[in-house]
Amino acid sequence: MPTSPVDALVFDVFGTVVDWREGVARDGAAFLARHGVPADGHAFADAWRRHYSPAMEGVRSGARPFVPLDTLHRENLLAILPAFGIDPGTVPEDELQWLIRAWHRLEPWPDSVEGLTRLKARYIIAPLSNGNFRLLLDMAKYAGLPWDAIMGAELAQAYKPQPQAYLRTAxxxxxxxxxxxxxxxxxxxxxxxxxxxxxxxxxxxxREFGPDQKTDLAAEQDWDWVAGDIVALASMLGA
Amino acid sequence: MPTSPVDALVFDVFGTVVDWREGVARDGAAFLARHGVPADGHAFADAWRRHYSPAMEGVRSGARPFVPLDTLHRENLLAILPAFGIDPGTVPEDELQWLIRAWHRLEPWPDSVEGLTRLKARYIIAPLSNGNFRLLLDMAKYAGLPWDAIMGAELAQAYKPQPQAYLRTAxxxxxxxxxxxxxxxxxxxxxxxxxxxxxxxxxxxxREFGPDQKTDLAAEQDWDWVAGDIVALASMLGA
Incomplete structure (x- = not known):
């Protein structure tokens, strides 16, 4: 029996396993149309996402205690609505909740479910995401992601790239x-x-960030494996 | 569309979903035979299990910090070996590890996988067990339990029936x-x-505790549902 190089694979999720930009653009476009705003859903998704890292930085720096990503997504949504001509105070709570949960309803990349299913037969697989527990759980049910367990920032009470997020997972x-x-x-x-x-x-x-993506186009260090998608990774790992 | 009475079902695992006594007796019997001890595997499982609640009580009382159940299982195993005529110091570490992990290799009751699979189509399902995260993950892979997520005492850093174990899950x-x-x-x-x-x-x-079980033979309060097995519960819940 061949020796496995690892026992578990943990995955970044937003961008790596699911296409957050198309999913948020889809629900964002429906929301904007309901409010009579002629803006593009992708611009809305990009604006929302631009607040993602700065919002987590407040937690990482210790300026505020850990809060789940749903909370940061809510704050960030309220922050960008005025730029789209929408007064946050006029949006019903139910609609806000629905839109915040766009991040729970994201489509997998075409290779994700097949690749993860193959890897699961030989390895432990789990997300290691900055998404909160319930977000990742809903996403798995929505997208059919066959995780063995849900893991990530909320279990560590620390956002990647803080070491605690990785070390608590281990x-x-x-x-x-x-x-x-x-x-x-x-x-x-x-x-x-x-x-x-x-x-x-x-x-x-x-193409995670759309057709004009400038970052993370290729591996920048000698990572242990470099794969075109998750199916290719499964093949490299004998799964 | 009918309204669901709940959104999630969380399960006790040892005894409720898997048959810990037969599984531990099976591996215990193999271990005793290797050491030339003519004792019965069920007596070994029962002896090991008798230390389960007292060991957790040390954590619940605050006498010691939270440690995962694997650690308590190890301590309890070392405590009972002399009663079976085995000097713990003579058992190789690999064999101890294998035996402690008997609790990761337990068979489901005949209805568990079917019942959980039906419930999963309509509800979030997860263990809420005093077993540690890795134990529950290994058990799910071994027994084919289709959990949406792994939850339990280790995530709360508190053993049931402490309120924090339930409240952190919520x-x-x-x-x-x-x-x-x-x-x-x-x-x-x-x-x-x-x-x-x-x-x-x-x-x-x-029959969780064998043919002479005296406790938990029936519901002792007006629980919201009382079912003969997990398939019956699924039917009651429209799943």
Whole structure:
């Protein structure tokens, strides 16, 4: 029996496993149309996403206690609505909740379910995402992602790339970091995981941010594996 | 579309979903035979299990910090070996690890996988067990339990029936307690969940502790649902 290079694969999710931009643009466009705003759903998704890292930075820096990503998504949504000509105070709570949960209803990339299903037969697979627990759980049910468990920032009470996000994951899996591989479309995430002792796999997603993407177009370090998609990664790992 | 009485079902696992006694007896018997001990595997399983609640009580009382159940299982195993004529110091570490992980390799009751699969189509389903995260993950892969997520004591850093074990689960699911049902074969577990606001379902498992079981033979309060097994519960819940 061949020896496996790792026991578990944990995945970045937004961009790596699911296409957040198209999903948020879809629901954003419906929302804007209801409010009579002639803006494009992709511009709306991009504006919302631009607040993502700065919002988490407030938690990472210790300026505020940990809050789940749904909370940050809500704050960020309220912050961008005026730029689209919408007064947040006029949006019913139910509609806000529905729109915030657009991030729970994202489509997988075409290779994701097949690749994960193959990997699951040989490895433990789980998300290691900054999404909150319920977000990742809803996403798995919506998109048919066959995770063995839901993991991520909320269990660690720390957002990637803080070391605690990776190290708490290793602790819950009861594995030394070198027996876990992080798979991600983002070089910065992989660099942080490697500093914690994880193995690393780069999954190329050059259209995550749309046709004009400038970052993370290719692997920027000698990651342990570099794959065009998750099916290709499964083949590399004998799954 | 009919309204669902809850959004999520969380399950006690040892005894409710899997048959811990037969599984531990099976691996215990193999272990005893290797060491030339003519004892019965069931007596070994029962002896090991008798230390289960007292060991957790040390954590619940605050006498020691939270440790995962694998750690308590190890301590309890070392404590009972002399009564079976085995010097713990003579058992290789690999063999100890294998035996401790008998609790990760337990068979489901005959109705568990079918019942859970039906419930999963309509509800969020997860374990809410005192087993540690990796134990529950391994068990799910071994027994084919189709959980949406792995939950339980280790995520709350508190053992049932401490309120924090239930309340942290509700927090991670982002649901009010009354939208979650605990399903368990143990009246005490259900009583604690009810005190936290959960709905409750009793699953009868009158042979969990073997043919001479004296406790938890029937529902002892007016639980929201009382079912003969998990398939019956699924039918009651329209799943």
């Amino acid at each position: 602790e819950l899996l009861d594995l030394p970091p070198e027996r876990i591989c992080l798979a991600a479309a983002h070089n910065g995430d992989l660099a942080a995981a490697r500093r914690c002792g994880f193995k690393t796999a780069f999954i190329a997603r050059p | 927090e991670l699911l982002d649901l009010p307690p009354e939208r979650i049902c605990l399903a368990a074969a143990h009246n005490g577990d259900l009583a604690a969940a009810r005190r936290c606001g959960f709905k409750t379902a009793f699953i009868a498992r009158p």
